[in-house]
Amino acid sequence: MVQLKVNGVAKQFEGDPEMPLLWYLRDLLELTGTKFGCGQGLCGACTVHVNGVPTRSCLTSLQSAAGKTVLTIEGLSANGTHPLQQAWKQFAVPQCGYCQSGQIMQAAALLKEKPKPSDRDIDEAMQGNICRCGTYQRIRQAIKQAAGVKA
Amino acid sequence: MSTENIQVVSRRGFLGTIFSAGAFVLGAQLLPSEAQAATLAADTAWHPGIWLGLEPDGTLIILAHRSEMGTGIRTVLPMVLADELEADWKRVKIEQAIGDTKYGSQNTDGSCSIRDFIVTIREAGASARLMLERAAAEKWKVPASECKAANHQIVHKSGKKLGYGELATLAALQPVPKKEELRLKSPSEFRYIGKGVPSTDLDDIVVGKGTFGMDARVPGMVYASIERSPVYGGKLKGFDDKAALAVKGVQQTVVIDGFKPPHNFQALGGVAVIADNTWSAMQGRKKLKVDWDLGEHASFDSEAYKKSLFETARQPQKQVRNIGDVDAAFAKATKVHEADYYVPMLAHAPMEPPAAIAEVKNGKATIWTATQNPQAVQETVAAALGIQKEDVICHVTLLGGGFGRKSKPDYVAEAAILAQKLNKPVKVVWSREEDIKFDFYHAVAAMHMKAGTDVKGRPTAWLQRSVFPTIGSTFDASARYGQEFEMGMGWVDLPYDIPNHRAENGPAQNHVRQGWMRAVANIYHAFAIHSFIDELAASAGRDRVEYLLDVIGTPRHLDLEAQGVKYWNNGKPIADYPLDTGRLRHVIEVAAEKSGWAKKKPVKGRALGIAAHRSFLAYVCAVVEVEVDDKGQVKIPRVDIAIDAGQIIDPDRVKAQLEGAAVFGASIAMLGEITAVNGQIQQSNFNNYRVARINEAPYVTHVHLIPSNAIPVGVGEPGVPPIAPAICNAIFAATGKRVRDLPIRKTKLV
Structure with missing residues (x-):
């Protein structure tokens, strides 16, 4: 068991x-x-x-x-209140949405480790998460927004 | 509205479960008898009532009849209706429609949901608005002309008001207005059209609550994983399931018969392992020992096939467009250029692999699945089970990507066949390996291009010849030539001002299932044409933008019919949707300006490339900036896309589609390739069928929407075709290396 x-x-x-x-x-x-x-x-x-x-x-x-x-x-949060979930909504990141749970969970782990990630940090942390709709630029924007770093 | 009518609706299982008994269901008045007529299947039929219902509490329920695979259509069409009805979006509830011919086509592909339904949907909203105004007039005993809809209320000129909910019952008693009585809003009155609203699924998706086909569940269902012939058309000889049945959770195995040609959307056939959960079913399938008669396609080798396609492409073939005298003009040309281009087979690879649930009871089937085309599900399942398509209810979930794969419901047929045999609900789940190995592949294409140019390097003669296995082979096993729709995707409609021009198409046999993928035949046609014109411009030593505008020529409407060309124009009248070179020129000018074309001169390892293409009736120009490092690695720091798609309904969703198209196009250009040896597909998962990741995709795509009052047209697909040629043109400008054979990763750039 x-x-x-x-x-x-x-x-x-x-x-x-x-x-x-x-x-x-x-x-x-x-x-x-x-x-x-x-x-x-x-x-x-x-x-x-x-x-x-x-x-x-x-x-x-x-x-x-x-x-x-x-x-x-x-x-991850009560009622979608995690800063990443909020940012995902603000930038209307999802298209089909299927990969986005995984994207958000990966990004949440990134921000715990590196609260102010650089572009390179984002590339390294997020390159294992495929989005076939191609929402990557908004994913990047949303991560930066949630982290409070400049786009 | 009489209760009898509501009962009729309920009994037919159409709207009955969605609305309460007291709802104003505009459709109920129309549905009995005459509404069942087949004429309603036409997209343009006058049937305003099937789209909405108004609850007595004021909740407006709008039916979304197109499938949501990421374009936002499930939100945007209801938004259009709400706007025309002068409804408050906060009080709108969207329900997904089941498959039903009453909606007209529900096949969500071809970038046509807005184009084909905006008028119908607006008229439905305007009808309901007028009925509400008339209901208020009746209640107040005033002329209807004194009553005006405003934000979910009817307001009398005296200032008194009634909410929509309060008027629901009375509104339902009003006769449905005639079309001539309707007044559509003027653009200045739009509340949501042209502005947009957040996707109705956004809140659910970010908390993991959106329900996709893979997530659906019904009580008592079992799970199936299916072993299929590794070669297209192979037949089952025998199998040993002892080890499979020993896997914990596996219940039994079931044989699904092979298809009879043409394969259409039939189940491929195979051995299904039925289990308590997905994992057990998949483990059981891996333990099957299956013996196949691999059949006639077992010698298919994609490398040898490529050679044969080019042999065909270098010989004269069937002419599909011919103006002037190309051969005479070649003889007189200052310079003659020839080049061959190749785009390999590609797989759709939506993030959600195919999945479907079926339940068959008393000769009726109920389906829950991620499909782009619920009516094709009805037809396919009915044919597989030997029942009527009206006896197939298809519930449509969210789609985890579609790109054309999910308008082909072979996976639903599998679930239905198993559910009928087992007499219990069955969920079929495809693994990623099955998705890659048993796709309806985007066709491989070989193109031979030849041009004669004058002293200024301008083409005086142009010959283009394409060879690819046709999608027509899906429906007619003997089909060998490109269909009119494939020829009409950027091939016979090339809008260059060249006096001598010939387009040809050669035959090819299919050895796999071919299927349309986002942008379809435009992908390879655009790659060949827009790469070749860049080669001519380079040879002439001219600026690409100036050269393109010169070759396209003056703003005009291209009259292909006068040239004797059969051209489908996406099924739309050329008079209403002309092929307008002025609009094509304009997107080139805008993309050039916004990208800084004139200022960013190419330097070693960094340059811009351009391509402009009309598809799905929209005009798109992409300018792509590439960086090629000293190891030959390509990066795309920036893409600028200008699009003229007529009136824009939701600007942010259009931008999202174009951003996504840039990534999809980059995957095609840089990474994607499906190959076959001994009839078997060599790729299996994202390690060897590569798609762009965040570090490989364009860093940023700027989308420039051309303001327009023209009829709205497609935006989901037309962003894709110009991307691959624009990338290759940029690579040439940056490195001097011309890539004619996709994907780019196969060419050593430094």
Whole structure:
């Protein structure tokens, strides 16, 4: 049995401990804000925080998440009040929106580590997160807005 | 409105679950009998009532009948209706429509949602506004001319007011106005049109609550992952599922029969693993041992195919446009130029892989899926199950990207077939590997270009020859030549003022499923033409902007019919949507000015490139700035795009589409390529089918909207075609290297 915390709530899982955290969140906990994009850690759509670290949940087995704290987009803030979520709305970042949970979670981890990121910091932190609609320039704007750095 | 009418609506399962019993459902009066007539399927049919309902509490419910894949259309068309109805946007609730021919076409592609529906939607809003004004007049016993709609209220000239909600019941009793009675708002009266509103899904998306096809769920559903033939058209010989069935959570395996040509949107066929959850289904599928008869396409090799396409492209082929005497003009030319261009197969790769849920009960199917075309879902599922399309209810979720992939509902057919066989709801989930390996690919294309120029370097003769497998092969297995719509995407409609001009198209057989992808045939046509004209300008030693304007010639309306050319003009009358070289010139002038073209002269490793293209009836010019470092790495610090798309409904969403198009175009130019060996696609995921990431995409794209009162046209796709040639033209200016073979990463630039 695997025990972990998801968005502050204690959970127990008795199935295959090899199951990736992604599918546990989506199929079993019905937390579908975390998206399936590639299954190989190549696109970032499934990004969550595990013990505060941005993590590709599609490559993270439940076994390896045992005893840890998981934060998903649903738990990032009450009612979408995180500065990044606010900035995402201000700049109307999403087009289809599918990748944006992962983008926001990745950006949230970036700002925790580097509250005033440079363009280079943003490139380095965000290049694992693909947006096929091509919203990158607004993602960059929104991160800078949330961080209070000049665009 | 009689309750009988409401019941009729409910029984037909159309609007019944969306509105309360007391709602003013304009549509209910129109729906019985005559509304079922097939004539309503036409886009322009007069059927204002199916779009909205007004609740007694004043809530205005507007149906969004087009699919939301990121363009904002699910918000913008309802916004147009609300504006014309003089409604308060804060009191609007948007409901997604199911698939139904009453809406006209719901196929959300071709950049046509605004173009084809703005009039219909405005008339629906104006009808409801007039009915509300008449209802108030009746209540107050005053002439309707003294009553005017203003921000969700009807105001009498005396100053008394009634809210829309209070008038709902009475409004529903008013006869539906005739078209001639309607008064559409003047632009000065617009509340939202031309300004825009935030996407209705924005709040949900940033907290992870938007429901995409991948997120849908129904009680009791099982999950399916499907093993398909690695070669297009391969047949199942046999399989061993022992190891698959041993996977925890796997319930059973089910065979889906192969398709019968033409493949259309049929399920490809294969072996489905059914499980308790997605992960188990996928693990089970990996454990299947399947034996295939790979069939006639097993020898398909994309490198050999490329050679054969060019062999065809270098021989005379079917003429699709011919003016003057090209061969005589070549003989007289000062200089003759020839070049071959190549664009490989491409995959759509929307961030959300295909997914669908189907439930089949008592001969009726209910679907929940991310689709661009719910009516195609109805037809495809009906054909797969042997039922009537009216017995297929298709609920449309948000789409995690579409780009044309999700107007082809083969994945929905798979879910429906499995649900029928298993007699329970089934969710089919495609992995990224399946998405890349079983796409309807954007066609590979080989183009041969030849021009003769005079002493000033201006072309006097122009020959262009394209060869590509046609999308027509999806619907007719014997199709070998480009269809009229493909030829009409930047090929037969080249608006250059060259007296001798011939366009040709050669045959090609498809070995995979071909399908339209964002901007379609414009992608390869634009790449060849706008690269080649840049080569001619370079050879002439002339400024590109000056040269382009010279070759396009004077502002005029191009009369292709007079040249004997069959030209589809995106299905729109050329009289209403002329091919106007003046508008093309103008976007070039604006893009040049805004990008600082005249001041930014090329230096080694840094230069601008330009390309201008009309597609989906819109005029777009892109100026791209590139930096090529000493390792040959390309960066794109800036893109300027000028677009003339007629009247602009939501400026910010248009800008977003063009920003996105620059990234999509950069992916095509720099990175994307699908190849095949032994009939099998070599790419599988984002590691080997590359799309632009934040550090590879244009750093910033400035979009310049040309103010216009012309009829609004497409904006979703027309930004894409000029990007790849503009990038390659910039690379040439910066390095002297001409890239004629995409993607650019295959060419060593230094």
